[in-house]
Amino acid sequence: xxxxxxxxxxxxxxxxxxxxxxxxxxxxxxxxxxxxxxxxxxxxxxxxxxxxxxxxxxxxxxxxxxxxxxxxxxxxxxxxxxxxxxxxxxxxxxxxxxxxxxxxxxxxxxxxxx
Amino acid sequence: xxxxxxxxxxxxxxxxxxxxxxxxxxxxxxxxxxxxxxxxxxxxxxxxxxxxxxxxxxxxxxxxxxxxxxxxxxxxxxxxxxxxxxxxxxxxxxxxxxxxxxxxxxxxxxxxxx
DNA sequence: GACATTATATAGATTATCGATATATAATAT
DNA sequence: ATATTATATATCGATAATCTATATAATGTC
Numbered sequence: 001x002x003x004x005x006x007x008x009x010x011x012x013x014x015x016x017x018x019x020x021x022x023x024x025x026x027x028x029x030x031x032x033x034x035x036x037x038x039x040x041x042x043x044x045x046x047x048x049x050x051x052x053x054x055x056x057x058x059x060x061x062x063x064x065x066x067x068x069x070x071x072x073x074x075x076x077x078x079x080x081x082x083x084x085x086x087x088x089x090x091x092x093x094x095x096x097x098x099x100x101x102x103x104x105x106x107x108x109x110x111x112x113x114x
Numbered sequence: 115x116x117x118x119x120x121x122x123x124x125x126x127x128x129x130x131x132x133x134x135x136x137x138x139x140x141x142x143x144x145x146x147x148x149x150x151x152x153x154x155x156x157x158x159x160x161x162x163x164x165x166x167x168x169x170x171x172x173x174x175x176x177x178x179x180x181x182x183x184x185x186x187x188x189x190x191x192x193x194x195x196x197x198x199x200x201x202x203x204x205x206x207x208x209x210x211x212x213x214x215x216x217x218x219x220x221x222x223x224x225x226x227x228x
Numbered sequence: 229g230a231c232a233t234t235a236t237a238t239a240g241a242t243t244a245t246c247g248a249t250a251t252a253t254a255a256t257a258t
Numbered sequence: 259a260t261a262t263t264a265t266a267t268a269t270c271g272a273t274a275a276t277c278t279a280t281a282t283a284a285t286g287t288c
Contacts (some may be wrong), residue, residue, distance in 0.1 A: 010118050015220075041211065095216065101152035104157075105133075
């Protein structure tokens with residue numbers, strides 16, 4: 001199925017923070033991990049991800065460090081900060097609020113299941 | 115709660131079609147009805163709604179007719195077409211697909227409840 | 229008469245994401 | 259040797275969706 005990418009709008013930051021909440025990751029890894037966890041629904045593009053990472057770092061939501069891998073290109077790992085966790089909680093609440101409202105309009109029970 | 119409006123992106127058309135699936139409505143009525151059904155989560159702006167209605171009409175998803183109301187401004191009612199119902203079904207499937215994937219990443223059971 | 233409410237409509241600004249492109253390294257295939 | 263594929267980070271311009279602001283118009287209320 002070809003999903004309308006515009007539905008992703010606004011939730012990408014939340015999904016990235018969620019990944020980093022569980023473990024430090026480098027950019028490329030996030031793209032693969034997100035694809036895997038969503039069962040190929042989200043194919044986050046590099047051109048979408050990196051600008052978001054840079055913005056989050058500037059805002060103090062995440063921090064980065066470089067890790068040297070023998071005979072590999074160095075990887076830039078990102079870790080979530082306390083501030084980032086706070087943002088994640090807010091985004092999650094927003095998402096649940098929003099999804100519940102959509103389901104209500106669609107005639108569902110309004111339970112989002114998270 | 116102040117919900118991030120960007121989360122609405124891509125689903126507005128679906129919500130409008132859903133309203134029209136149940137009964138013919140005029141623009142202003144849709145704004146009020148959507149607000150009511152979503153319990154004030156969605157406050158659809160006129161500047162968002164009318165361009166969408168015009169596009170949907172051009173695409174043959176909806177049709178309009180004018181209704182004269184005594185001592186009222188005439189209202190332009192919209193009704194959904196067969197084509198519009200088809201689009202609604204597609205959008206609903208997309209939404210469920212997307213919401214399930216988000217919940218999966220967030221660690222939920224992946225059930226969206228619709 | 230002034231103002232609020234109802235109702236439709238459009239233009240311009242903002243924001244998010246994507247596609248394309250660029251750089252760099254390493255492994256594998258031709 | 260050269261090409262291709264995979265990994266990895268990065269930026270730019272285009273596109274799309276929504277909002278803000280504004281305009282118009284009819285009606286009801288203070």
